[in-house]
Amino acid sequence: MEKLKIEKPAEGMEFSYDIVWKNDFSELAACIAQAGLAPGKICIVTDHNIAPLFLEQVEASLHATGAVVLSHIIPAGEQHKHLDTVRELYAFLVKNHFERKDLLVALGGGVTGDLTGFAAATYLRGIDFVQVPTTLLAQVDSSVGGKTGVDFNKYKNMIGAFHQPRLVYMNAETLRTLPGDQFSSGMAEIIKSALICDSQFFYWLEDHVEEIRKKEPEVLIEMIRTCCSIKANVVAEDPKETGRRAILNYGHTVGHAVEKLSNFRMLHGHCVALGMLAALSIDQKRGTVSDRELLQIRALLVSFALPLYTSGVTPEAVLDAMRSDKKMEGGKIRFILLQKIGTAEICTTLTEADLSDAVLEITGS
Ligand SMILES: NC(=O)c1ccc[n+]([C@@H]2O[C@H](COP(=O)([O-])OP(=O)(O)OC[C@H]3O[C@@H](n4cnc5c(N)ncnc54)[C@H](O)[C@@H]3O)[C@@H](O)[C@H]2O)c1
Numbered sequence: 001m002e003k004l005k006i007e008k009p010a011e012g013m014e015f016s017y018d019i020v021w022k023n024d025f026s027e028l029a030a031c032i033a034q035a036g037l038a039p040g041k042i043c044i045v046t047d048h049n050i051a052p053l054f055l056e057q058v059e060a061s062l063h064a065t066g067a068v069v070l071s072h073i074i075p076a077g078e079q080h081k082h083l084d085t086v087r088e089l090y091a092f093l094v095k096n097h098f099e100r101k102d103l104l105v106a107l108g109g110g111v112t113g114d115l116t117g118f119a120a121a122t123y124l125r126g127i128d129f130v131q132v133p134t135t136l137l138a139q140v141d142s143s144v145g146g147k148t149g150v151d152f153n154k155y156k157n158m159i160g161a162f163h164q165p166r167l168v169y170m171n172a173e174t175l176r177t178l179p180g181d182q183f184s185s186g187m188a189e190i191i192k193s194a195l196i197c198d199s200q201f202f203y204w205l206e207d208h209v210e211e212i213r214k215k216e217p218e219v220l221i222e223m224i225r226t227c228c229s230i231k232a233n234v235v236a237e238d239p240k241e242t243g244r245r246a247i248l249n250y251g252h253t254v255g256h257a258v259e260k261l262s263n264f265r266m267l268h269g270h271c272v273a274l275g276m277l278a279a280l281s282i283d284q285k286r287g288t289v290s291d292r293e294l295l296q297i298r299a300l301l302v303s304f305a306l307p308l309y310t311s312g313v314t315p316e317a318v319l320d321a322m323r324s325d326k327k328m329e330g331g332k333i334r335f336i337l338l339q340k341i342g343t344a345e346i347c348t349t350l351t352e353a354d355l356s357d358a359v360l361e362i363t364g365s
C-alpha cells in the first residue's frame, strides 16, 4: 500500500493517521477499519459538481464498513464556504441522529474539506472525519495539516479550528475530471513546497513537466506524496502555527491580497504564483536567488499555465489589502523569503517600500 504516516507523539496534541494513494475507491472501507474506526453512521459531504462524478462509487465502497451511509450535498464554490452551509450540515446530522462515534467523510476539494472538517471539529464538541480530496490543491495542501474552517463576511478562513482527520484517502483517478485551471492552481502549491523545503524536488519537477502535464499516474502520485510529506514534516514540527509552519505561507501574503482584490474570481494557486514572484523579486535583490534561478522558476510556472503578471490591480491596493490581512502582527508583515531554492525563512523587517517594489514586479504598473 502506498502510504505515509503522519505522527505527532507529544505535547498534548497527539495525532497519527495515514495518507493513502489509490487508483480507485475500492479500499476506502478497509482503510477506515485499519484506522480503528467503526462508526455506526457515516455522512459523506460533497458538492454539486463532485456528487454526479464520484458519490455513487464512494457510497458503494463505504457500505462495506457495515455502517449506515448517508450523504449531504453542499453547493459548490468558495462563495458557499460559510456558516450557513455549516448550519445546514449540523441540521442534517441532528435530524439523522449522528452521535459522537459516527463519522464524516469529506469528498471534494478544499472547500468541502475545510467546511466538513470544521463541522466535524465542532459537532458534539468534535467527531471523527476522513478526507477524500479530489482536487490537486486539496490532495497536496488542504487535506493535510488539520486546519479547518469557513469564511466570515469578506474574511477568508476567519472562523475555524485545528482538527486532524483520521485518514486521508486519495484516488489519483479523480484528477482526470479536474478542469485545467484547477490543476494548474494546485501546481502552484507544489512548486511552493519545493521552493521552501526541497531543492531536489524542484529539479525533479523541472525534469517531469511533460509527464505531469499528461497526468501520468505514477508520476502524479510521486509528486503528490513528496509534497504531502514536505507539508506533514513542517506541520508536525509546529501543528498550531506558532512559528516555522508560517513558511507554508510563502507567496501567500501578496497572493491573498491579489485574490481578495479579484473578489476571489482568480484561483488561489494562480494568486500564490504571483505572490511567489513578488517574493522572489526581493530574494533576487538580496542575492539569495540568482537571475538564472529566477528564470528557471518563471519557466516552471509558465509550463503549468501559471500567470506571471496581473492587470487591473495597483501596488497601493495590494498593500492596503495586505494591511488588513490577519498575517500582519503589530503593524509588521511576516513575510516569507528564500535563503536559497529549497530553504525558506521568516522575515519581519521588510519596509513598505520593499513590498511596494515587489508588488510592482507582478502588476507591471
Ligand atoms: N486547510 C488548509 O490548510 C487549506 C490549504 C489550502 C487551501 N485551503 C482552502 O481550499 C479551498 C480551495 O480548494 P480547491 O481549490 O480544491 O477548491 P474547491 O473545493 O472549490 O474545488 C474547485 C472546483 O473543482 C470542483 N471539483 C473538485 N474536484 C473535482 C474533480 N475531481 N473533477 C471535477 N471538478 C472537481 C469543485 O466542485 C469546485 O467547483 C479554499 O477555500 C482554501 O481556503 C485550505
Ligand SMILES: [Zn+2]
Binding pocket: 141, 189, 252, 268, 272
Ligand atoms: Zn495556499
